[in-house]
Amino acid sequence: MRPGPKLFPLNLTTLTLDPNSGPGPFVLLGIPGLEGAHAWLSVPICLLYLVAIIGNSLLLVLMAVDPAFHAPMYQLLGMLAAADLVLSTATVPKALSVLWGFSGEISFGACLAQLFFAHVAFVAESSVLLTMALDRYLAICWPLHYGTLLTPRVVGAAGVVALVRGMCVMAPPIVLLQKLPYCGRRAIPHTYCEHMGVARLSCGDTQVNIWYGLATTLLSPVLDAGLIALSYAFILRAIFRLPSRGARHKALSTCGAHAGVIFLFYVPALFSFLTHRFGRHTVPGHVHILLANLYVVIPPALNPIVYGIRTRCIAERILRWLAPGRVGVGRE
Secondary structure (H helix, E strand, C coil), X not given: CCCCCCCCCCCHHHCCCCCCCCCCXXXXXXXXXXXXXXXXXXXXXXXXXXXXXXXXXXXHHXXXXXXXXXXXXXXXXHHHHHHHHHHHHHHHHHHHHHHCCCCCEXXXXXXXXXXXXXHHHHHHHHHHHHHHHHHHHHHHHCHHHHHHHCCHHHHHHHHHHHHHHHHHHHHHHHHHHHHCCCCCCCEECCCCCCHHHHHCCCCCCCHHHHHHXXXXXXXXXXXXXXXXXXXXXHHHHHHCCCCCHHHHHHHHHHHHHHHHHHHHHHHHHHHHHHXXXXXXXXXXXXXXXXXXXXXXXXXXXXXXHHHHHCCHHHHHHHHHHHCCCCCCCCCC
């Protein structure tokens, strides 16, 4: 693969901004220490992004046009697909541009927009995953009350709350970043803009950014992950009480797949958030940036498969679209 043009001088960390001209443009450096492997690292990221775009778009179209998929469970799946599309599309195209050597420059406004949409989508997806865990808990542990407790109106309200929650969490950092003075470095050792990655370019006091970021991390993804783990603990207890061995095996297989995707969503994200605050001098930069790219591309690619295609009625409907004369694969 032919390497892209060299866009920046070697001493990027010494580039300065005129304090009277306003911040930006910034320069995204990609994955520090692995510059020679950028083209190769872009291949799996690009392929996973294509899978995410195709899979989630297909699910959204299916949920929109087929009345059979307007039940609360499928509404939640549609919300998850929408959050995945925003999360990956807000970050991956620019990351690929950096890795392919096309352009690493990004204006201050575009940088703020990117981190805003990416973080809002992350918080919203975390909220949706928590709601989906509650959905499974009610379906397995309280099946007789499921239809009355989780109605389409309740699910719609949960979607609005997830979006508003994400916007409320990310509005203060945008204001804080706009008020910081930028008169020093403009090179960001990352493939996309993150809150603390931008804040650390400031020559002002960033303690408020640090503590606010830590508080929102604990009160949003950490809290959600803890509640999801608690709900799955109750689900597992109910599963082991099932009389049928086959039913237990099927339920454990489904829960295991869900737990695996949830793990890949939360662990790299929390590692990235906390490394910005506590591990900058102990965690190698390339490890941090690689893991930060995992949670914006792998879960969006896997979610349509784990939550969608593995659901028999969805797989059957997709097969009918792709091969109208083919026999269905069965129903749940």
